[in-house]
Amino acid sequence: MRFQFLGDHLGLDLAATVSWRETRPVDLLAEPADLREWLTLAGLRPLGAVTADSLAAAVDVREAVYGAAYACVAGRPVGSADLALLNDFAGREPMRPVVVRAGVMTWSGGVEQALATVARETCRLVGTPEHARVRRCEGAPCTRLFLDNSRAGGRRWCDKRACGSRVNAAAYRERRAARGERAEPGLS
Ligand SMILES: [Zn+2]
Numbered sequence: 365m366r367f368q369f370l371g372d373h374l375g376l377d378l379a380a381t382v383s384w385r386e387t388r389p390v391d392l393l394a395e396p397a398d399l400r401e402w403l404t405l406a407g408l409r410p411l412g413a414v415t416a417d418s419l420a421a422a423v424d425v426r427e428a429v430y431g432a433a434y435a436c437v438a439g440r441p442v443g444s445a446d447l448a449l450l451n452d453f454a455g456r457e458p459m460r461p462v463v464v465r466a467g468v469m470t471w472s473g474g475v476e477q478a479l480a481t482v483a484r485e486t487c488r489l490v491g492t493p494e495h496a497r498v499r500r501c502e503g504a505p506c507t508r509l510f511l512d513n514s515r516a517g518g519r520r521w522c523d524k525r526a527c528g529s530r531v532n533a534a535a536y537r538e539r540r541a542a543r544g545e546r547a548e549p550g551l552s
Contacts, residue, residue, distance in 0.1 A: 366392060367402050370522040373511040374406060375486035376498070378422075379430040380522075385507040393423060399475070408459060408471050408478040418475040425453055425479050429486045433509050436495040450490070453483035503527025 371377040381392045381402060393399050396414040399422050403410050431446040458480040459473035471481070489495060489511065501508045501522040508522040521527040 367405055368523075369406065370508060371510040372513050373485065373489060375429040375482050375489060376433060376509045376511060377406060378402070378426045378482055379433060380508050381426060382430075383508075384505055385430075387505040387507075391423075393419065393426070395419070403475065403478050408473075408481060410475045410478050411472065412474040414475050418479075421479055422475070424449060425483055429482070430509070432486065432490045433498050434500070436490060436498040437500045437509065442490060450483050450486055453480050454487045456480040456483075458484055501527050503531045 368380065369377045371380055383390045383392065393402065396416060396419045399419050400410060400414040403414075428446040428449040432442045432450060435442040435446075456479075457473075457477055459471040459477045462470050462472045464470060471478075473481075489498070494511070497512045497517060499510055499512045499519060501510065502520045503522070503526070506522060506527045508527075510519070510522050512519040521531070
């Protein structure tokens with residue numbers, strides 16, 4: 365799947381719609397239809413049209429989420445422009461919860477409301493002690509941010525199978541090389 369939801373947080377998953385940010389960034393939200401698809405996969409299927417303006421607003425929210433969350437990871441103060449934008453969107457009308465039956469709930473609203481919901485979730489992340497649990501994947505060149513909900517707070521990768529195993533395989537090859545051993549076929 366093009367879009368991945370590995371961040372354990374709605375805002376961080378939106379931020380992840382630019383992949384490989386530091387090496388060769390790819391913006392997965394190129395067209396309004398991409399935004400509709402992401403919102404639907406995120407459980408926020410929007411009513412009404414998704415326009416070029418709504419896409420531009422979503423990109424603004426996304427970059428403010430990334431900026432604020434990255435500041436948390438880096439231990440830097442969150443930029444005032446990012447805070448202002450998040451607070452602005454968080455103050456708008458959010459999506460409305462709709463209970464279908466016991467145990468099943470959906471959300472109702474348009475793109476504007478969906479972006480308000482994302483901004484609210486991000487304010488709850490950045491503005492509470494949870495902000496200390498935002499991490500950046502250690503599986504370079506992956507730059508994905510995620511919320512570490514593990515009990516010990518030691519989660520290192522957005523995806524253990526992809527990024528975790530890639531890093532472990534590289535470390536294994538380095539150790540073998542340091543010992544002067546030849547890499548086995550298929551491991552190099
Ligand atoms: Zn990763």
